[in-house]
Each structure stands twice: as C-alpha cells, then as structure tokens.
Amino acid sequence: MFTGSLVAIVTPMTADGSLDWPAWDRLLDFHRAEGSDGIVVAGTTGESPALTVEEIGELARRAVARCRGAMPVIVGTGTNSTAETVARTRVLSRSGVDGVMVVTPYYNKPPQEGMIRHFQAAADVSAVPVILYNVPGRTAVDLLPPTVGRLAEHPRIVALKEATPSLDRARDLLSICPPGFTVLSGDDGAAIEWIGVGGHGVISVTANVVPRRMREACAAARRGDLDTARRIDESLRALHRALFVESSPIPVKWAVARLGLIESGIRPPLIELSPRHHETVRHAMTAAGISTEETIP
Numbered sequence: 001m002f003t004g005s006l007v008a009i010v011t012p013m014t015a016d017g018s019l020d021w022p023a024w025d026r027l028l029d030f031h032r033a034e035g036s037d038g039i040v041v042a043g044t045t046g047e048s049p050a051l052t053v054e055e056i057g058e059l060a061r062r063a064v065a066r067c068r069g070a071m072p073v074i075v076g077t078g079t080n081s082t083a084e085t086v087a088r089t090r091v092l093s094r095s096g097v098d099g100v101m102v103v104t105p106y107y108n109k110p111p112q113e114g115m116i117r118h119f120q121a122a123a124d125v126s127a128v129p130v131i132l133y134n135v136p137g138r139t140a141v142d143l144l145p146p147t148v149g150r151l152a153e154h155p156r157i158v159a160l161k162e163a164t165p166s167l168d169r170a171r172d173l174l175s176i177c178p179p180g181f182t183v184l185s186g187d188d189g190a191a192i193e194w195i196g197v198g199g200h201g202v203i204s205v206t207a208n209v210v211p212r213r214m215r216e217a218c219a220a221a222r223r224g225d226l227d228t229a230r231r232i233d234e235s236l237r238a239l240h241r242a243l244f245v246e247s248s249p250i251p252v253k254w255a256v257a258r259l260g261l262i263e264s265g266i267r268p269p270l271i272e273l274s275p276r277h278h279e280t281v282r283h284a285m286t287a288a289g290i291s292t293e294e295t296i297p
Helices: 021-034 053-067 082-092 112-125 145-151 167-176 188-196 211-222 226-242 250-258 275-287
Strands: 004-008 038-041 073-076 099-103 130-134 157-162 182-185 201-204
Touching: 004 211, 021 053, 021 211, 038 053, 053 073, 053 082, 082 099, 082 112, 099 112, 099 157, 112 130, 112 145, 112 157, 130 145, 145 167, 157 167, 167 182, 167 188, 182 188, 188 201, 188 211, 188 226, 201 211, 211 226, 226 275, 250 275
Parallel strands: 004 038, 004 201, 038 073, 073 099, 099 130, 130 157, 157 182, 182 201
Antiparallel strands: none
C-alpha cells in the first residue's frame, strides 16, 4: 500500500498563519492529477510541531474525503510524549486515514528500549497500519536497524520512513526486517539508489514541486530500469539540494507558492525564505523544467 512516491505535503497557510482550506483542496487535487502515490499529512514538511491536534484532524479528514480511492492518506501522530502520541494515534487513526506515521521521540533522547515501548504503545491503540519515522538529523536520536527489526514483529507496524542517505543502512534494514515490511527513504537525494537495493519508495519533499517526475523516477527504479530512474533523478538533483538551503519546509513552501498553489504563509518560529536564497531555489526549479512565474492565488 505504501510504495512509490508519497508526498510529505506542505500545509497551506495565509499570511497570518491561518490554515488555507481552498489552497488545501487545490494541493490535493494537484497531487491526484499528477499521480502521487500517497499523501502524508502533518509530517515534518507539513509543520506538525506548529499544528494543533484539531487542525491535524481536520486536514486528515478533508484529505480523506478528497483523495479516497485515488491514493492512500497517512497522518503524522508522533510527539516526544508517549502518552500524547498514544492519545493522538487513538483519535487520528479513526479519521478515515489509511495509515499513521509516528516519529521517534525528539529531544528526550530515549534509549532503544524506550523507543520500542513508545512505538508499541502507539501501535497497540492504532486502528490502521503504523509507519515508523526515523529522522536523526532533527530528533537527536537514531532508531537502529535491530530495533526496527523488533518493532516489525508488531502486527500493525508495517513500514519505516528512514531519513538517512546511507545505502549500508538501507541494506541492513532490508536484511533484518521480515518479508512484506516496507522500507521507504526519507531522503530525496538517496531515494532512487535505495529503491535500487530493494527499498520500496520515498516519502518526498521534492514531490511537492514535481510530483509526476518523482513518481516516474520511483516507478522506473521499482521495475528495475535504473538508467531511466537515474536520468530523471539527475534533472532533479539541484532541486533536492535547494529545498534544504534553509530549514524545511521554508524553501519548499516558497517553491510551491511559485507554482500558484498556495500563499507563502508559514508559522513561527519558521519564517519565509530569505531573499538571498530565492535565486538558488528558482534556478533549481528551472533546471527541473518548472516555470517559476509568480502566480500566487
């Protein structure tokens, strides 16, 4: 179910930080039309730390209503509190979504056994499959492959988003996890090579801007046509890099606004992209074949 190019979708906001519901509909329709293989709501790229649980629930419900039958909808439910994560997972997993994604507990820096108990507690109450999310560059904790292997024994823990680029890590995960467990890259720059060694897809930031190209690259890699996949990916390399010139989702929201799909609103403590980076992102979009004419609604 959770394979190919799944977009870690941005959360559209107006200039005052309010959620922009017409823009949300536009984004969802855009990804349906462009063929994204799934939508991940309220992940890191969706500014989950700045959203209330009520807002996340409404984003998820609207995404389900708009996308049902076209692509799976996954919602982020993780926090650094096990009790809060359990409470969110219990509620949000019953909002019609196809899966929940639970990030490693950030800031607390729990040991591996603490993370096992954290994820198992969330999975125990979830009504839908659970995707683990490891992003040590943001959380200051690393979910190690043997730990993932233990967690994969839980019947509702079915996948992992691994936001590290190492192919050795990919191989370790694929060797230790049971057949049928899905390993997804969380690093756009490494995604094609991850699929090449047996990974199943990517939860992508870049797909916010070029969803069709990301889907095509992943599809080619999954059918074993790595030459085609790498050729597409090469045209996106500058974009993969440019979307992280400042903390994500600052650059990607600026880029999606250039597509005319959203305004450039973002919630503090994040701010709009610094003007010194505008040309870098614009050039990367042009290199990927994207018009950068500003047509913000």
